[in-house]
Amino acid sequence: MKADVEFMATGEFLTAALTGEIDHHTAALLRSKIDEQIDRRLPQKLILDFSGVGFMDSSGIGLILGRSKRMQAAGGQVMVRGVSPQINRMLRLANIQAEQ
Numbered sequence: 001m002k003a004d005v006e007f008m009a010t011g012e013f014l015t016a017a018l019t020g021e022i023d024h025h026t027a028a029l030l031r032s033k034i035d036e037q038i039d040r041r042l043p044q045k046l047i048l049d050f051s052g053v054g055f056m057d058s059s060g061i062g063l064i065l066g067r068s069k070r071m072q073a074a075g076g077q078v079m080v081r082g083v084s085p086q087i088n089r090m091l092r093l094a095n096i097q098a099e100q
Contacts, residue, residue: 001026001055005033014043019052027059034067044076050098051082060087061094 003020016034020026038046046067050056068078080098083091091098 003027003030003053005030007037009041009043012044013047014038014041014045015047015049017049017052021055022053022060022063023055023057024059027063031063031066034063035070038067038070038074042074043071046071046076046078048078048080049082050080050084050087053084053087056087056090058090061090061096064091064096065094 001021001023003018003022003026005019006017008015008017014037016037018030022030034046048064048067053060064078064080071078080091080096081100083098088098088100
């Protein structure tokens with residue numbers, strides 16, 4: 001499986017556009033890349049865009065929750081958007097709300 005992330009910063013917003021398939025192995029790589037950008041840019045809002053994600057297992061839930069805790073500790077917040085119906089069902093079970 002392969003996954004990647006591209007970043008776009010605008011003011012106090014940092015968008016992480018995720019692509020590929022998110023599983024245990026790829027989530028660790030994505031987590032590292034996203035955390036590096038959070039530390040470097042110190043955004044007020046991190047937007048996780050899942051528009052390019054074709055598959056995600058529970059590791060993706062951990063990715064979101066970990067970034068959310070990290071942002072909250074710094075006084076920021078996370079927004080999730082661009083999820084497929086299948087991923088949205090999984091997020092709802094984990095009590096994570098995504099923008100449609």
